[in-house]
Amino acid sequence: MDSDYAQIDSILNARSMAVVGASGKPGKFGSVFVLTQLAMGFDGSLYLVNPGEKEIFGRPAFPDLSSLPEVPDLVYLTIPAHLCMDVLEDCGRLGVKGVIVVAAGFRELGAEGEALEGEALRIAREGGFRIIGPNCFGIYNARNGLTLLPGHDLSRTPGDTAFLSQSGGFSVHVARMGNSLGIHFSAVVSYGNGADLNETDFLRYFARDPRTSYIAAYLEGVRNARPFLAALREAAGRKPVILWKVGGSAVSRQAVRSHTGSLAGSAEIWKGAMAQAGAIPASGVDEVLDVLIALRHLGRRPGRRLLLAGGGGGLGTYGADLAEGEGLEVPPLDPGSAAALKEILKRAGAVVANPLDIGTPLIPLPLFGPSMKEAAGNRSTDILVFDLALNFGRNMIGEERLGAAADALALARKDSGKPVAVVLYSRSCDTEDMATEQSLRCFRSRLLGEGIAVFPSMPRAMRAIALANGGCP
């Protein structure tokens, strides 16, 4: 363990923190953050610092860091850029471990901001503490209850996935969507400009962190390519690493400079570097989460041979086109399984082949269990993908039928010992019917709890499975 590792570890797992710029006045940045952190419930000591306020939401306000009863592990600065330097000097003098600088207005603004950022870094080096940011949303850690700026409702269940992000918005989006899909986090870090601790440091940390089994990252650019690529190779050799790299177009390269003051690098060079390192390229919050679901429930490199099944001929026909487009295969059924399935699915409309059409979207329960069990175990394929085209509308999706379908799929997975994925379309944007949406969410949650991968559309399922196998050939 090097000193970077220990320093990052003590910051992420801080047992005490101070919010400088905390406020009780509505609409203020420091007020929003304090409410967020209070709602999340930080486990350690939380000190609120503001020389102009006496009490903040019923808690005492301290005039400065020196007045606190202890030196906090972590200081969270919610004050404007030009006011930060004095407080950073205090941090160094007192011996805090880390400081999160939320404010924008540094390197991304050009020469003047760059000088200010350099000054902050100098103070940190001299004071022996580390900076996260500036221009960031901070840290989410379910273990101690530290949270991102708009993250008051993030889960307190710790998990095994790390997400590091140069964008604050995407860090919250991934955390919140992930939570609702049963993906919990060892930590989420929004590090903005990365003036001090940057993508390379966090990647190295999470590669070694025993709590982290999966790493995902949103990157605009890197400070220093060579050490980053070395860290990427090392990390991807230890655990799956998903990289969402933006800045491939000329316009977005300029936007990257304005956003976090980074250099994006060419898309081609990045593509090659990711492939060489064994990292999984992804694009967008949805795709990052789809790949995490695929890795978790289907495994790393789960195989490319799919059995596509559904209640209707169009589903498989469309799915087979998409599979081929992603470099996946839809091979003929194993003769033994084909014979068994023909015996089970003796009904007009069923087509026993790959794709497999069970003949009706209204899942015929007595046939569903046995046919799914046989399909999941089919020897010529690696993964059963069932498209649950629940498009038969309100009132026709009974809880009982959904429950029985989930049981049958869970049993098929267990008995076959092979991965199962389900495509569960979001059914509608109906403003009146929330009951169906809730049923489907509970159904999704139940399937995920059974270790079944769930994707919201066939294109997203095919892409995620291809990426979990290492991307398109």
Next chain:
Amino acid sequence: MDSDYAQIDSILNARSMAVVGASGKPGKFGSVFVLTQLAMGFDGSLYLVNPGEKEIFGRPAFPDLSSLPEVPDLVYLTIPAHLCMDVLEDCGRLGVKGVIVVAAGFRELGAEGEALEGEALRIAREGGFRIIGPNCFGIYNARNGLTLLPGHDLSRTPGDTAFLSQSGGFSVHVARMGNSLGIHFSAVVSYGNGADLNETDFLRYFARDPRTSYIAAYLEGVRNARPFLAALREAAGRKPVILWKVGGSAVSRQAVRSHTGSLAGSAEIWKGAMAQAGAIPASGVDEVLDVLIALRHLGRRPGRRLLLAGGGGGLGTYGADLAEGEGLEVPPLDPGSAAALKEILKRAGAVVANPLDIGTPLIPLPLFGPSMKEAAGNRSTDILVFDLALNFGRNMIGEERLGAAADALALARKDSGKPVAVVLYSRSCDTEDMATEQSLRCFRSRLLGEGIAVFPSMPRAMRAIALANGGCP
């Protein structure tokens, strides 16, 4: 108007119908359909026919078609394939206008089924009536209340979009999702094997139908390529035609034969034919609906120059990459608009450029209206795309704030006279929090009602705008 047009028109707008095989016994196909049709509420006379039942859901059952008090315009057969021929003979003898054959078990099964299908066609020709199907879900028409098999809850609001589909499942999926996005239909036709009336007939019909302004189609293969391509050219010359063509891969070509007994044709040939005809290629229910939203709210060929805006730097950076990938442009701001926006958005974190970062995802209302108005009117771009990254969680999305944001965007669109699109991510799959989902659905519905295009993610927005412009270059 040719005779095909008049015949299709009288079938879609039937004023009387008989369901042969209707049943009151739960679980039976004829029972599900009758319940579906009763729930939808057919406006004309609905006769239930079954020689083995006296009363069906409190309504009289007739033993056969000859016993009905009138000859129905339309007969809906919910009986197995081998029992259909005798009833078809009755239909010819009595002089009905059209018959929907729901059952599978015809051409898609091979030589024997093909002979049966040929026999049905011969009876129809001799009897002077037309067949829709076999192997289909029928017709949805909001004007008379005729509905697809699992379509009891489809909207009774008529619209200007036609969808024709070889797949029953996708016909219902598009109809239901469309309804909830404010897309209403002149008609949806699931025509399955297309033994008699097929894709070419329906395309010609909808091209001339004055109620239809947009046509979309799911196609596995076509009966006869030359007349179809002529019909496609004619239709696309009159109104936008979206074509979702499957069967591009070897596996799916085989699946197409098993599903609807069609020949799919090569993907390359289709691509060329669609481009030549001026049809818009799309893939999947989601994409078909996205393109319909784009056409309706942004227009046909709305322009490729986008102003990407959002509250956060990552949104635009990512969006610019996606735009370039779809052949769209993100040009520099017009100098006048840039100056005006700099004056409005004088705050740390805001970046006045294209992409435009308003500095925070927590929409600052006093700045939002004026900045969106200026952005929508920017001269160097055709469309304002605002990414409403509502990822700040439960309780923080107030109805009031959402309402004010919708008003501001609606005003920006109206004042500028230029199209506006919003990216509204589905926030979570949380099983506990349905209130946020409902707020967002109402917000989406309100924006759509104001003529603003809404897409559920940036990749889908960029793809839909590119396709509305005629697809990638």
